[in-house]
Every structure is written in structure tokens, then in C-alpha cells.
Amino acid sequence: MVQYVEGRPVGELTLRTLAMPADANAAGDIFGGWVMAQMDLACGIRAAERAKGRVVTAAVKEMSFAKPMKIGDTLCIYTHIERVGRTSMTLKLQAWAQRYLSDVMEKVTEADFIMVALDKDGKPSPIPAE
């Protein structure tokens, strides 16, 4: 059974992927930029589903890394749509590490992402009702 360290993930599990040696520095710690890229991917998936179309990342709010990711950990990204505006939406993202060959889950980082829906010309476009 999964054991969560300090609280529970908030939101929908949107993406899971494995941290590989190519994503790490010489000490075996995973690059923060790799984690951020996975968060951006997850956000893109969730926001495009909600907008029913193309979206772009407009802003990422403060992000700090509470715990390291290591090679072999499974990165689990949770997304929660907190606010839907006219053309933009705010998603709360949490990145959790399922430690290598274990059931232990620890929160690595979290951040707010602002995503904007775009039309075919790349201009902001109203987000349709659900």
C-alpha cells in the first residue's frame, strides 16, 4: 500500500514517468529543469482537455524543491484546475516521487501554472463552458 509522507497529493494524477540516468547530474540527483518540463507537459495535457483546444504556458509562479528526485524514482504529477478566467486558467501542480522500488511517496515540488487557450492564429481564445 502506498505510504504518503506529509499529506496527500491534491488534484488528478495526470502524468507518471521514470527518472532515468540521463536526467541526473553526476551525484545522481535529477535536474530540476527535467521535473519542471514534466510539470509543463502534464499542465499542457490537463489544460488542453479543459480548453478543448490549443494552450500555451503564460506563467509559472514560484517553485522551490523540497526534496530531491533520484534515478529510478517514479515522478507522479497531479494537476488541479483552480480557476478558469476568460482565456486563461490557473492550475495547481504537485510533483511527487514514488521512491525506487518502494511504496513511499514524497512531495518534491509544487507550483501554480497559468495557461492560456489559443485560437488557430495563436491569439488568446475564450475557454468554453464545461
Ligand SMILES: CC(=O)SCCNC(=O)CCNC(=O)[C@H](O)C(C)(C)COP(=O)(O)OP(=O)(O)OC[C@H]1O[C@@H](n2cnc3c(N)ncnc32)[C@H](O)[C@@H]1OP(=O)(O)O
Ligand atoms: C518563450 C517561450 O517559448 S515560453 C514557452 C511557451 N509559452 C509561450 O510561448 C507563451 C508566449 N506568450 C504568449 O504567446 C502571450 O504572451 C500569451 C498568449 C500568453 C498572452 O498573450 P497576450 O496578448 O498578452 O494576452 P492577454 O493580455 O489578452 O492575456 C490573455 C490572458 O492571459 C492572462 N495572462 C497573460 N500573461 C499572464 C501572466 N504573466 N500571469 C498571469 N496571467 C497572464 C491574462 O490575464 C488573460 O487572462 P483572462 O483572459 O482569463 O482574463
